[in-house]
Amino acid sequence: MKAISIGLLGLGTVGSGVVQIIKNHQDKLMHQVGCPVTIKKILVQNLIKTRPVEIEAGLLTNNADDILLDEEIDVVIEVMGGIDATKDYLITALRQGKHVVTANKDLMALHGSELLTVASEYGCDLFYEASVAGGIPILRSLVDGLASDRVTQMMGIVNGTTNYILTKMSNEGRSYDEVLKEAQALGFAETDPTSDVEGLDAARKMTILATLGFSMHIDLEDVKVKGISGVTEDDIRYGKQLGYTMKLIGYAHREGEKVEVSVAPTFLSDNHPLASVQNEYNAVYVYGEAVGETMFYGPGAGSLPTATSIVSDLVGVVKNLRLGVNGKSAVTPQYPKQLKDDNEKYSKYFLRIHVRDEVGVFADITTIFANYGVSFEKILQLPIKKHETSEIVLVTHKASLTSYDGILQELNDLQAVKEIKSAYRVVRKTI
Amino acid sequence: MKAISIGLLGLGTVGSGVVQIIKNHQDKLMHQVGCPVTIKKILVQNLIKTRPVEIEAGLLTNNADDILLDEEIDVVIEVMGGIDATKDYLITALRQGKHVVTANKDLMALHGSELLTVASEYGCDLFYEASVAGGIPILRSLVDGLASDRVTQMMGIVNGTTNYILTKMSNEGRSYDEVLKEAQALGFAETDPTSDVEGLDAARKMTILATLGFSMHIDLEDVKVKGISGVTEDDIRYGKQLGYTMKLIGYAHREGEKVEVSVAPTFLSDNHPLASVQNEYNAVYVYGEAVGETMFYGPGAGSLPTATSIVSDLVGVVKNLRLGVNGKSAVTPQYPKQLKDDNEKYSKYFLRIHVRDEVGVFADITTIFANYGVSFEKILQLPIKKHETSEIVLVTHKASLTSYDGILQELNDLQAVKEIKSAYRVVRKTI
Known part of the structure; x- marks a missing residue:
């Protein structure tokens, strides 16, 4: 079989991780998919910037069409972020018959349903495992591993920055402001931390999880959101006295036909499996009617963990290519949206x-x-x-x-x- | 598409769970696979015994050929246990072109490689997610979710009985003998608990995990095994003083080309993700070069959790049937076996x-x-x-x-x- 050609949109931290994994694990990839996997072109803004990974200069381009319209490129991996322009790129790629792997939670939370429809029309795969909880294969587990069960509850620690802050506040009895500043200095929090600390990032991920887990199209505006900026060390101390651990929890619950999805700082009883998830780690707790309690734990972000999810999705695309079954694995939502009052x-x-x-x-x-x-x-x-x-x-x-x-x-x-x-x-x- | 016909070998606790899930979640199954899924025949020893689930008398048979040789049966689900006779049944089924889903860890640990070869020769799927850690989709996660990574370490709490015993000993300061007796009275331990408490059950599961995770055929006799019957309450108490929790750990480690696999009572530092896995729960901790630490937690046994894994495997088989790609998802081991000295x-x-x-x-x-x-x-x-x-x-x-x-x-x-x-x-x- 001929080599599989990849076009990479973006070469930041995660993009560099993708390049690194495709290079370092080429023998495993070859063994799994039966052919070489090569990166043909990478879209960047700045052609001459120094990169954390070694890249042949000829691979770089600042013209997206060099990827989107190149007939030899089979799969587009999107790690550039952004919403509107990126969406246009991916729709162009899908219409050109290219399969897409993306880590873009913002895009998938807002336009996932539309993109999946286009993918299905053009017989293309659109995989997005890395968009939720970086290194944890939670979307696959919901879709395949729990395929036969009825999920009634999902609770997620799906934002590493806030979990890091709350862990430090809890373990060291320090204030929110102090720990946030430290997290910013260490690179665990953005200069403008709003999207993380106010819960929006977590809400986007919960939208994706709830849509898949409940097989019901959930919109971002259906998610009630409260962040952690009001959490005080006093609250955490009182919680401890009562046997509770404070976490920013994405909560999705189904009862009968109706669901609710929210993100809010929450006291978990200390014996809850999520209570021991520390620092920047993520975890998703899933309750299924038949299976009962399960939990999936791992790194929520980071170059290599996120890139692992992306390249694992790529392996899925290439396996489907070999079998000629691309574009057929997405299951459309089974139920109309019904939100709890x-x-x-x-x-x-x-x-x-x-x-x-x-x-x-x-x-x-x-x-x-x-x-x-x-x-x-x-x-x-x-x-x-x-x-x-x-x-x-x-x-x-x-x-x-x-x-x-x-x-x-x-x-x-x-x-x-x-x-x-x-x-x-x-x-x-x-x- | 015509209905998919299932033949069930065995109708104990797990078999009853399979019947129940196929019945209760029929609408979800229909939505996922696009056709009804029906159980056509069930092999039992005793045709007139009272069952925990309602079964039409006409479904039962005590003649395996009624299933293995019935051309209308597409998939055989094996939940009868046993090794030699069961292996013969499954080989017959595969040679008849029937896909197989099994929960049988003993069989897969001993003859998995041979059975997978037969399956591949006859273009059949052979799935066995339920054989390790009942309700946790760990095998899929290793094969698909971490497809692009190189797993270097797996540690598993893969036996619920021993974890229950050690949890009780640890939390309540009681002796092994006392807690074992209680576990037997409560049905958490068998009358002859040897296979569980001496680590053999865990060793079988580690054989399956290591073979998949390291892509290297590991035999049961490669696994060094020590059970928990010698663990004393004194040991556990000293461990606590040092910040350790005692668990029966299946340990699989790869360094370079060489691996080791063992099962033994082990002191974990209290902050290890596995240390907080309590009672009869199972968890598998996986360390991948790129992804870092991940952990998969859930029920390790039980009727409905195990049946969830089995029916999820069944969904996989039926999806493959629709796409015409059965027998093509198994990846043969990439590396020759090399054990550490x-x-x-x-x-x-x-x-x-x-x-x-x-x-x-x-x-x-x-x-x-x-x-x-x-x-x-x-x-x-x-x-x-x-x-x-x-x-x-x-x-x-x-x-x-x-x-x-x-x-x-x-x-x-x-x-x-x-x-x-x-x-x-x-x-x-x-x-």
Whole structure:
């Protein structure tokens, strides 16, 4: 069989990793696919920049058409990022009959469904394993490994930056601002960290996971998002006392025909498999009706882990090429989108409230919860602090989001409540 | 497309799970494969026994030929267990052009290579995901998800019974015998627990994992096996003091062209991802050159988890049927078998030694280690106990197995050493 020709769009960290793996693992690739795999052209912005990997100058181009319109190129690997222009490139590539492998979560979260449709029309594969949780083969596991099961819950630590920050805050008792600065200095967080710390990056990945896991097209705007910038070291300390670990959790839950997807800082019980996922690692916890609890753990980003996913997808494309079955593995969503209403979303909640240190306050507060039919799992009443303020920490039993919102409103209206310092979802091991 | 007909060999716990999943998830299966999937015949020993699932009497047979020779049956699912007779059945089925899905680790560990060859000759799929770590799609992940990487290490908690026993011993400070009895009463351990507790079951699974992960045919007799029946609550307690958790670990390591595979009770540093895998859960930790650390966690056994793997394999077979590409996905081992010599196998070790409480004993002992060039990471010298005996706990830096065996021999010969109470491999997070 003739060599497989690759066109690479982008040559940043991940692109360099792809070049490196194709070079270093050529014998394994040859053995698996039965022919050499070579990179024919690489699209870059700057032709003369020094690169972390050795590249023949002749391979580089700054004209995308040199790749998209080259009939000899079989597979386009997209690692340039970006949304609109990149989407156009990939649609052109697919229309030219080229198979596509992408690591672009932003693009797949926003336009995945359209791109997959074009791929299918033109008999092309479009694989995107690397778009969620870099080195973890979670999309394959959802589609193939759990093919026969009905997934009812997915929880993901799918953003390495925030997990690094929360781990440091938790292990070292330091503040969010301090740890963020350190993470930026070490290159674990971007100069503008908004997309990571405000949960948007995680939301994009949850969109992709929920769409596949629930076989239902979920849009990014369906995902309720809250980031970690408001998490304090006090919250984390109180959580610890109660046996909880703070994580930024992408939560996707199905009940009957309806689903909910959200991203929010969450207290996990310490014995939850996700609670021990530390530093920049990612993990996706999947609950299937038949299989029960499973978890997939690994590096969420990084040059070589992400490139491993990409080249593994490439192996999939080439195997399909040999068998002549490209463009036939994507399964379209089975169900129409149905989102839960707020009164169908249940959770336990952690609340930390500052109240005036007066007689009857505690009764006033608990009455509000009782009126909504919400009871408590744990109550931590703390010693009186300065300025005649008491601190109350509560963990509720399951409450609907409607009740919870109502309770928060009424607490805020209560004259004796000075401030609701924090409020988080709580998830225990047993669902 | 016409319905796909299944023949089921065996209707025990897992077989009942298969029936249940095919029934309960028929709409998902239909959506994925585009046609109904029906069970046409089930081989059982006893036609009139009461079953945990409702089965039409007409489906049952006690004559294997009713399945193996029925031209209408497309796929044979083997969940009857056993080795020789079962192997003959599966070879007959493959020669009849039937695809096979099996959960039989014993059979695959011993005769997998032969069966896969027959499957390939007859253009049939032979899938066996359920044979290792029941509900965890680990084999697919090794073959597809990490297709482009070079796996250098796999460590598995692949036996639920022993993990349950060690978890209870560790969390509750109880003895092996006591916990084993309880596990037997609860149905977590067999009446004759030998295959589980002596590590043979784990060794079979490691044979399958190592063959796939290293792309090298590993035989069961290549796996050095030690079980947990000698593990004491004292060992576990000392380990805890040093920050270690005791697990029965299947260890497969590759260095250059050579590999080693073993199963033994092992102390993991508490921060190792495998250390937090509790009770009957399984997990496989995989280290790839490019991807780094990944871990796959889930139920290792049980009716529905195992059946999920089996039916997911079935979905794979049926997808291949639709595409006309059966029998083409198996990749034969890339490398000839090369096993490490003992002087190429390196590990840290934990040793607990009872010595006479005499002057100079400690120097005598440490001299033996020094003569082999082995130094210490930790030394715990314990208060003198009764009968003029001292207890010394040592953790070495890395030593070859040859040195280790030599050291053990010389320690045994030392007049001052009363008894080597225990000796275990130690694995830390950073490899």
